[in-house]
Amino acid sequence: MDEIFQNFPVSPTTSYVPSQPSSVHHHLCSLMASFLPTAILHLFLFFSISIFAISESHLLQGVCGLEYDPTLSSTSGKILVKGGTVVNALHKEVADVYIQDGVIASVRPNIIVSDDVTILDATGKYVMPGGIDPHTHLSMEFMGTETIDDFFTGQAAALAGGTTMNIDFVIPVNGNLSAGFESYMNKAKNSVMDYGFHMAVTRWDETVSEDMEVMVKEKGINSFKFFMAYKGSLMINDELLLQALKRCKTLGALAMVHAENGDAVAEGQRKMIALGITGPEGHALSRPPMLEGEATARAIRLASFVNTPLYVVHVMSIDATEEIAKAKMSGQKVIGEPVVSGLVLDDSWLWDPDFTTAAKYVMSPPLRKSGHDRALQAALSTGILQLVGTDHCTFNSTQKTLGIDDFRKIPNGLNGIEERMHLVWDVLVESGQISVTDYVRITSTECARIFNIYPRKGAILEGSDADLIILNPNASFKISAASHHSRSDTNVYEGMTGKGKVEVTISGGRIVWDGELKVIPGSGKYIKMPPFGYLFDGIEKADSADLSTLRSSNTRSRPAT
Numbered sequence: 001m002d003e004i005f006q007n008f009p010v011s012p013t014t015s016y017v018p019s020q021p022s023s024v025h026h027h028l029c030s031l032m033a034s035f036l037p038t039a040i041l042h043l044f045l046f047f048s049i050s051i052f053a054i055s056e057s058h059l060l061q062g063v064c065g066l067e068y069d070p071t072l073s074s075t076s077g078k079i080l081v082k083g084g085t086v087v088n089a090l091h092k093e094v095a096d097v098y099i100q101d102g103v104i105a106s107v108r109p110n111i112i113v114s115d116d117v118t119i120l121d122a123t124g125k126y127v128m129p130g131g132i133d134p135h136t137h138l139s140m141e142f143m144g145t146e147t148i149d150d151f152f153t154g155q156a157a158a159l160a161g162g163t164t165m166n167i168d169f170v171i172p173v174n175g176n177l178s179a180g181f182e183s184y185m186n187k188a189k190n191s192v193m194d195y196g197f198h199m200a201v202t203r204w205d206e207t208v209s210e211d212m213e214v215m216v217k218e219k220g221i222n223s224f225k226f227f228m229a230y231k232g233s234l235m236i237n238d239e240l241l242l243q244a245l246k247r248c249k250t251l252g253a254l255a256m257v258h259a260e261n262g263d264a265v266a267e268g269q270r271k272m273i274a275l276g277i278t279g280p281e282g283h284a285l286s287r288p289p290m291l292e293g294e295a296t297a298r299a300i301r302l303a304s305f306v307n308t309p310l311y312v313v314h315v316m317s318i319d320a321t322e323e324i325a326k327a328k329m330s331g332q333k334v335i336g337e338p339v340v341s342g343l344v345l346d347d348s349w350l351w352d353p354d355f356t357t358a359a360k361y362v363m364s365p366p367l368r369k370s371g372h373d374r375a376l377q378a379a380l381s382t383g384i385l386q387l388v389g390t391d392h393c394t395f396n397s398t399q400k401t402l403g404i405d406d407f408r409k410i411p412n413g414l415n416g417i418e419e420r421m422h423l424v425w426d427v428l429v430e431s432g433q434i435s436v437t438d439y440v441r442i443t444s445t446e447c448a449r450i451f452n453i454y455p456r457k458g459a460i461l462e463g464s465d466a467d468l469i470i471l472n473p474n475a476s477f478k479i480s481a482a483s484h485h486s487r488s489d490t491n492v493y494e495g496m497t498g499k500g501k502v503e504v505t506i507s508g509g510r511i512v513w514d515g516e517l518k519v520i521p522g523s524g525k526y527i528k529m530p531p532f533g534y535l536f537d538g539i540e541k542a543d544s545a546d547l548s549t550l551r552s553s554n555t556r557s558r559p560a561t
């Protein structure tokens with residue numbers, strides 16, 4: 001049996017138990033795919049729907065890797081979400097949302113529809129854009145192993161938690177960007193929701209520089225991530241960072257940094273081992289917040305020197321947040337992305353005497369002492385930080401034992417793709433720190449704006465993709481590895497409960513979650529993200545203003561002859 005299907009968790013709330021497509025269908029499908037032109041293949045698929053059960057044709061599609069056709073949906077493809085409070089980033093109102101052919105066709109009160117439309121009553125509930133997770137690692141090869149969630153299970157989990165799009169990080173193959181891109185397109189072929197890519201840059205030469213242009217102009221990538229940590233593997237030095245920042249600016253691509261001083265981290269790790277500290281607590285002790293603050297400040301200054309926008313991923317500390325706040329006050333375009341783990345957890349878990357428990361909390365930059373979490377919440381609610389990701393990068397407890405004798409070998413990463421929307425709602429909206437509209441902004445709209453796919457994504461507007469959720473503010477959620485949809489056997493939010501529950505998720509115009517998952521492997525679309533997003537507005541003007549200031553100050557200071 002296919003490994004994907006074999007490992008999919010069957011929880012009490014999950015009725016979707018993927019069965020294997022019959023070998024006859026599979027065979028026919030690949031035969032058709034290789035010999036027939038696309039039009040005939042579509043005709044074949046059309047007839048296959050009337051012949052086979054609906055789930056079989058879905059699986060057939062998934063196996064073929066064909067783009068999802070909404071007319072094959074288990075619903076009629078037409079949905080009316082009725083009577084809910086429709087929330088966008090700047091506005092909310094009671095209205096109906098009419099969905100047809102995968103897009104939002106109309107948003108207004110009292111829409112009358114024909115009998116073939118599926119009606120969902122959202123009275124007393126919020127209807128909001130599906131979450132967009134700007135930071136995930138699905139099927140990522142890292143630290144001698146590969147994340148346990150791939151695009152199928154990771155995205156299925158996301159949909160169950162109200163997230164309808166993720167932006168994953170392509171890791172180059174031996175430093176090669178194009179090979180990395182091809183590899184990730186292949187990894188993503190079982191996607192069950194829409195996705196985009198950032199691209200990591202792990203070395204620098206002419207080929208990389210040229211490939212960056214190909215990624216932006218041909219492949220739909222508009223952001224590159226630079227690791228200032230993970231010495232000896234992903235880390236790049238300042239010289240390379242500077243070259244890459246310049247290149248990003250020319251291409252209109254957003255530079256993203258993992259900001260920790262990798263050299264100092266390596267030194268801190270050696271120190272801990274020399275002291276005999278080999279357990280997970282050594283992870284936190286070896287890379288204190290000051291190293292995150294230092295790297296954040298350095299990246300900010302280098303980006304300022306080049307005058308290009310900067311996006312700081314997984315901001316985990318007050319130290320880094322203060323640097324971002326200072327840069328913003330000086331007028332610099334810096335985006336700060338906290339992740340949900342940093343908002344709701346602290347590092348005390350790393351001292352748990354049970355290795356399995358402690359190791360599941362190992363991520364980089366590490367979880368910080370209690371207090372940083374609340375400061376990050378405050379920064380998010382006041383606009384110092386802009387949007388929330390997850391850094392979903394899951395390893396099960398067996399994988400984590402790679403570092404049982406040495407914390408440096410514990411695969412870094414934890415879960416969050418399914419939990420983010422619930423936890424952010426509970427911690428920030430329920431607590432009264434942010435409004436419902438701000439919730440939409442930080443979980444969806446701002447991400448769509450930054451990565452230049454708004455209003456196709458991140459909005460409930462006519463013409464936007466029909467990716468949305470119905471959240472019941474009076475229902476509650478409970479998190480547990482026993483019921484989550486990730487493949488991982490642990491959950492860092494185990495036992496957490498809260499108010500606000502995503503009761504329905506609609507993705508691409510289909511109901512994919514209503515307490516049960518109804519996902520179709522291969523139905524997720526790759527979303528190309530164009531360069532020169534809003535953060536680049538005014539950059540050229542600022543450059544010429546800088547130049548004229550430079551010229552005039554030189555003229556003034558020139559000694560009289």
Ligand SMILES: NC(=O)NCCC(=O)O
Nearest residue numbers: 258363364391393412413
């Ligand atoms: N964050 C983490 O621990 N793992 C994923 C890789 C990264 O984002 O640095």
Ligand SMILES: [Zn+2]
Nearest residue numbers: 258313314364
């Ligand atoms: Zn990182």
Ligand SMILES: [Zn+2]
Nearest residue numbers: 135137391393
């Ligand atoms: Zn990450």
